[in-house]
Amino acid sequence: MTTPDATTPDATNPGAAPARSNGARAAGQRDPDRRQRIARAAIDVVAEVGVEKLTHRRVAAAAGVPLGSTTYYFKTLDDLLASALRQAADDDVEHLRTWAAGLDAGGDLAEALAELVLHYLGPARAQTAVEHQLYIAALHRPALQHVSQEWDTALADLFAGYTDAGTGRALSVLFCGWQLQGIVREQLPERREVEASFRRQLGR
Amino acid sequence: MTTPDATTPDATNPGAAPARSNGARAAGQRDPDRRQRIARAAIDVVAEVGVEKLTHRRVAAAAGVPLGSTTYYFKTLDDLLASALRQAADDDVEHLRTWAAGLDAGGDLAEALAELVLHYLGPARAQTAVEHQLYIAALHRPALQHVSQEWDTALADLFAGYTDAGTGRALSVLFCGWQLQGIVREQLPERREVEASFRRQLGR
DNA sequence: GCCATCAGTGTACAGATGTACAGGTCTGGT
DNA sequence: ACCAGACCTGTACATCTGTACACTGATGGC
Numbered sequence: 429m430t431t432p433d434a435t436t437p438d439a440t441n442p443g444a445a446p447a448r449s450n451g452a453r454a455a456g457q458r459d460p461d462r463r464q465r466i467a468r469a470a471i472d473v474v475a476e477v478g479v480e481k482l483t484h485r486r487v488a489a490a491a492g493v494p495l496g497s498t499t500y501y502f503k504t505l506d507d508l509l510a511s512a513l514r515q516a517a518d519d520d521v522e523h524l525r526t527w528a529a530g531l532d533a534g535g536d537l538a539e540a541l542a543e544l545v546l547h548y549l550g551p552a553r554a555q556t557a558v559e560h561q562l563y564i565a566a567l568h569r570p571a572l573q574h575v576s577q578e579w580d581t582a583l584a585d586l587f588a589g590y591t592d593a594g595t596g597r598a599l600s601v602l603f604c605g606w607q608l609q610g611i612v613r614e615q616l617p618e619r620r621e622v623e624a625s626f627r628r629q630l631g632r
Numbered sequence: 633m634t635t636p637d638a639t640t641p642d643a644t645n646p647g648a649a650p651a652r653s654n655g656a657r658a659a660g661q662r663d664p665d666r667r668q669r670i671a672r673a674a675i676d677v678v679a680e681v682g683v684e685k686l687t688h689r690r691v692a693a694a695a696g697v698p699l700g701s702t703t704y705y706f707k708t709l710d711d712l713l714a715s716a717l718r719q720a721a722d723d724d725v726e727h728l729r730t731w732a733a734g735l736d737a738g739g740d741l742a743e744a745l746a747e748l749v750l751h752y753l754g755p756a757r758a759q760t761a762v763e764h765q766l767y768i769a770a771l772h773r774p775a776l777q778h779v780s781q782e783w784d785t786a787l788a789d790l791f792a793g794y795t796d797a798g799t800g801r802a803l804s805v806l807f808c809g810w811q812l813q814g815i816v817r818e819q820l821p822e823r824r825e826v827e828a829s830f831r832r833q834l835g836r
Numbered sequence: 837g838c839c840a841t842c843a844g845t846g847t848a849c850a851g852a853t854g855t856a857c858a859g860g861t862c863t864g865g866t
Numbered sequence: 867a868c869c870a871g872a873c874c875t876g877t878a879c880a881t882c883t884g885t886a887c888a889c890t891g892a893t894g895g896c
Binding site for chain 4: 837838839840841842843844845846847848849850851852853854855856857858859860861862863864865866
């Protein structure tokens with residue numbers, strides 16, 4: 429956005445002091461958004477090749493920044509993964525709040541939830557895949573666990589706003605379950621089936 | 633050359649018919665169980681360090697076999713991962729069938745399911761963690777996806793045996809959801825809460 | 837007993853990886 | 867104008883990785 433050199437020729441520039449003959453960003457220029465841009469690039473990398481192939485170099489290439497940049501902003505790979513997870517969680521909660529804001533107050537919640545599940549397994553499938561990978565990645569990184577926990581707590585709280593705490597939690601569990609089972613199948617679950625499960629969980 | 637033979641890495645000596653004075657298995661001896669033993673070692677490695685740190689060398693060390701052995705039985709790492717996933721899924725389905733066989737016919741299904749969830753988040757937590765990692769690992773390995781699918785299909789079928797197809801599916805989704813959300817928290821969900829969700833899904 | 841065959845192993849090697857760090861460039865204060 | 871320090875980048879390097887393959891020795895048919 430603020431970067432005038434969006435087409436960074438990362439592979440070029442072998443010389444130590446290029447003197448900026450091309451459009452590459454020269455060292456020393458500030459770029460405060462870069463950190464977040466790198467984190468988002470990490471999310472893209474996870475979406476494309478999976479969390480086990482996340483490397484500094486791949487992220488650097490995806491973000492269009494030199495390798496040194498990724499190690500400058502994120503001391504270790506785990507730091508980078510942590511930021512990616514946080515970013516993904518934030519983006520997701522933001523999206524959910526928007527969804528909730530547009531929800532018809534007197535509408536059918538079960539129907540809306542089924543719609544949401546199908547959205548996450550259809551148009552937003554890549555995002556869902558990333559989130560589950562990051563969620564699972566937290567298993568062996570204690571520092572990340574609270575991010576994952578906050579993520580599904582936010583989900584449960586959101587749903588609880590339309591019912592009660594216990595039901596909200598159960599709805600979030602069911603929601604995650606549909607996402608998880610749907611993400612490894614190419615065929616989407618039937619809307620009717622998803623909706624029925626939510627309806628039963630809502631107790632009517 | 634760098635290693636003067638004496639430092640055999642397999643110092644553990646799994647006492648399966650050594651026949652050699654120093655105890656190390658000599659080349660040429662057959663060991664038909666070894667393939668499965670390596671696959672199980674891979675599961676242990678995933679449980680301990682995560683799927684992204686699964687390497688031939690680590691598995692070889694865990695199984696007490698030389699490096700060449702793992703590459704002999706599994707041409708590539710993905711082969712090894714596939715076998716581990718299959719093994720874990722088989723073991724899990726086996727365990728579930730045992731659970732089902734011991735189920736009281738007239739008992740309370742919701743209660744039994746809640747118990748099962750707590751078992752997978754308590755005593756069998758490591759196994760659950762592995763299964764979810766392998767499940768997610770299939771996302772970027774199309775060859776593994778059908779194994780994951782068969783796994784939760786088996787789950788749904790099992791539950792459907794006590795109710796009907798639709799309810800069985802919904803129960804399996806709820807079950808996976810509780811597992812997923814529980815696996816990243818150190819605090820177990822309350823049995824009462826889990827049981828209530830199953831009861832509502834059962835519609836009574 | 838002999839030997840063809842093949843299961844199993846040790847080692848080498850090219851490539852990828854995380855990370856450190858020296859050095860370059862710019863900004864803000866004086 | 868000048869400089870100190872913050873910001874950023876290119877590169878080097880030790881380490882780890884997957885995988886190939888020559889080689890060893892047991893097996894089983896004769």
